Amino acid sequence: MAEQREMKAPWHSGKMLCVAIFFIAAVITLVAISVVQNKPIQQKYKYGIVLDAGSSHTALYIYEWPAEKENNTGMVRQRHYCPVKGKGISSYAHNSSGAGLSLMHCIEEAKRKIDPAKHKETPVYLGATAGMRLLMEQDPKSAEKVLSSVKDTLSKTPFDFQGARIITGQQEGAFGWITVNYLGENFGKAAGTMGALDLGGASTQITFVSNQPIESPDNSMDFRLYGSDYQVYTHSFLCYGKDQVLKLALEKQLQSGETLLQDPCFHQGYSQDKQFKDVFDTPCVKTINKDDSKENFTHNGTGDFAQCQSSIQKVFNFSQCTSSRCSFNGVYQPPVVGTFGAFSAYYFVMNFLNLTGQSLEDTKRNLADYCKTPWNEIKQRYGERVKEKYLSEYCFSGTYILTLLENGYNFTEDTWRDITFIDKIEGSSAGWTLGYMLNLTNMIPAEAPDTPLMTHGGFVILILFLSIFLLVLLFLGHRFLGRPSCSSPKDIV
Ligand SMILES: Nc1ncnc2c1ncn2[C@@H]1O[C@H](COP(=O)(O)OP(=O)(O)O)[C@@H](O)[C@H]1O
Numbered sequence: 200m201a202e203q204r205e206m207k208a209p210w211h212s213g214k215m216l217c218v219a220i221f222f223i224a225a226v227i228t229l230v231a232i233s234v235v236q237n238k239p240i241q242q243k244y245k246y247g248i249v250l251d252a253g254s255s256h257t258a259l260y261i262y263e264w265p266a267e268k269e270n271n272t273g274m275v276r277q278r279h280y281c282p283v284k285g286k287g288i289s290s291y292a293h294n295s296s297g298a299g300l301s302l303m304h305c306i307e308e309a310k311r312k313i314d315p316a317k318h319k320e321t322p323v324y325l326g327a328t329a330g331m332r333l334l335m336e337q338d339p340k341s342a343e344k345v346l347s348s349v350k351d352t353l354s355k356t357p358f359d360f361q362g363a364r365i366i367t368g369q370q371e372g373a374f375g376w377i378t379v380n381y382l383g384e385n386f387g388k389a390a391g392t393m394g395a396l397d398l399g400g401a402s403t404q405i406t407f408v409s410n411q412p413i414e415s416p417d418n419s420m421d422f423r424l425y426g427s428d429y430q431v432y433t434h435s436f437l438c439y440g441k442d443q444v445l446k447l448a449l450e451k452q453l454q455s456g457e458t459l460l461q462d463p464c465f466h467q468g469y470s471q472d473k474q475f476k477d478v479f480d481t482p483c484v485k486t487i488n489k490d491d492s493k494e495n496f497t498h499n500g501t502g503d504f505a506q507c508q509s510s511i512q513k514v515f516n517f518s519q520c521t522s523s524r525c526s527f528n529g530v531y532q533p534p535v536v537g538t539f540g541a542f543s544a545y546y547f548v549m550n551f552l553n554l555t556g557q558s559l560e561d562t563k564r565n566l567a568d569y570c571k572t573p574w575n576e577i578k579q580r581y582g583e584r585v586k587e588k589y590l591s592e593y594c595f596s597g598t599y600i601l602t603l604l605e606n607g608y609n610f611t612e613d614t615w616r617d618i619t620f621i622d623k624i625e626g627s628s629a630g631w632t633l634g635y636m637l638n639l640t641n642m643i644p645a646e647a648p649d650t651p652l653m654t655h656g657g658f659v660i661l662i663l664f665l666s667i668f669l670l671v672l673l674f675l676g677h678r679f680l681g682r683p684s685c686s687s688p689k690d691i692v
Pocket residue numbers: 252253254255256287328329330398399400401402403440441442543544547548551589
């Protein structure tokens with residue numbers, strides 16, 4: 200009897216232990232499964248739409264981010280890009296209703312891309328840049344009509360329309376800088392931020408954190424982002440986008456009143472009849488066509504980089520500066536410092552010319568070779584895949600970029616190496632739109648958000664690790680201490 204009692208006790212405690220092991224394992228497995236499986240259900244996404252109404256064209260960007268992480272840096276990503284067909288909204292000055300209509304195709308695309316249940320809560324913003332700034336200067340009534348037309352279209356979409364505005368050059372520069380540093384996750388880090396160089400068709404912006412006090416309040420902006428203070432230097436040069444500078448350069452060469460223009464910035468063999476009004480009909484060109492009896496001029500290319508550079512230098516005024524130092528046209532600029540991301544037309548042009556990632560000297564030599572290539576050869580080489588207008592202008596645009604960076608902003612052979620020509624960072628386009636949305640939706644906190652103790656993945660691994668550890672512990676305990684078993688008492692005997 201006594202022996203039987205002795206045998207019953209370990210069987211009883213063994214059974215208890217087995218039940219405990221299975222119970223703990225089941226609970227841990229259930230917790231782990233629920234943690235893993237519930238995640239996509241908990242992960243709610245939010246969306247935002249920004250239309251970039253540039254001088255040459257409009258583009259619609261859809262951004263997305265996980266709802267519960269909207270204050271963390273780098274969480275907002277570009278989900279979709281839709282280029283609007285046709286020219287920029289400022290080209291609808293004489294047909295304002297067409298401006299709103301032109302956006303419809305991309306709006307329809309956005310409706311399909313975003314879950315209909317989210318349409319009502321998705322903000323949509325339109326920001327217009329230098330093309331509309333110029334139209335506002337030239338013909339404010341038409342500019343207002345164009346803005347009304349796009350407002351009308353956007354307010355009739357199912358999205359949450361948040362306004363259509365002409366943004367200032369300062370905002371354009373600052374939001375571009377916020378975008379590249381947000382995507383690069385540079386805020387709040389010791390390594391510092393990256394400067395932003397944006398080249399458009401009608402204006403160009405330079406924005407960076409200077410290592411000197413900023414002398415001119417117009418060029419200074421203060422931000423507190425993710426727990427760090429930033430004072431940035433920014434300037435936007437209206438009329439110094441590449442399309443307007445081309446007009447300025449043609450104007451300078453046409454001042455003699457000639458109807459035949461031999462242009463070193465275009466390839467030898469290039470010859471096109473153009474209208475004077477296409478050069479003079481912009482507030483950027485201050486002179487008027489002296490001889491309006493003639494409508495056309497012939498634009499011929501001679502393909503000479505050095506002469507092209509001196510022709511472009513004439514559109515900059517380097518002679519007056521009332522501050523300690525200037526870039527050009529009397530605009531104060533501290534010396535460039537740190538790394539720079541150059542995007543938009545900087546990227547399109549330098550990428551086409553295969554001039555990214557070279558020294559300044561090599562860039563100049565290769566560009567000079569490209570410029571002296573005859574137009575026929577250029578067309579044969581690239582004509583199939585590049586629009587002829589862009590193709591004819593790459594020599595000019597590349598030379599303008601070099602002149603602007605070297606003579607305008609004072610980059611040197613040394614600091615040239617700090618410039619990266621960028622299109623996208625982590626799949627999102629470099630440009631002002633993302634920074635604009637982050638600002639308007641208050642998604643960039645002044646202070647660094649509390650970081651969670653552990654990431655989701657880390658938590659799952661920890662749970663699994665603990666469950667394995669517990670099982671091993673119980674198994675060892677069972678084996679070496681009590682030798683209890685989950686089998687029947689008969690087996691033990
Ligand atoms: N593939 C390309 N190659 C060369 N230039 C391009 C290309 N795509 C766009 N661009 C140019 O980039 C510039 C974009 O400027 P945009 O944003 O419209 O004007 P802004 O910023 O001055 O309002 C324009 O000059 C346009 O012609």
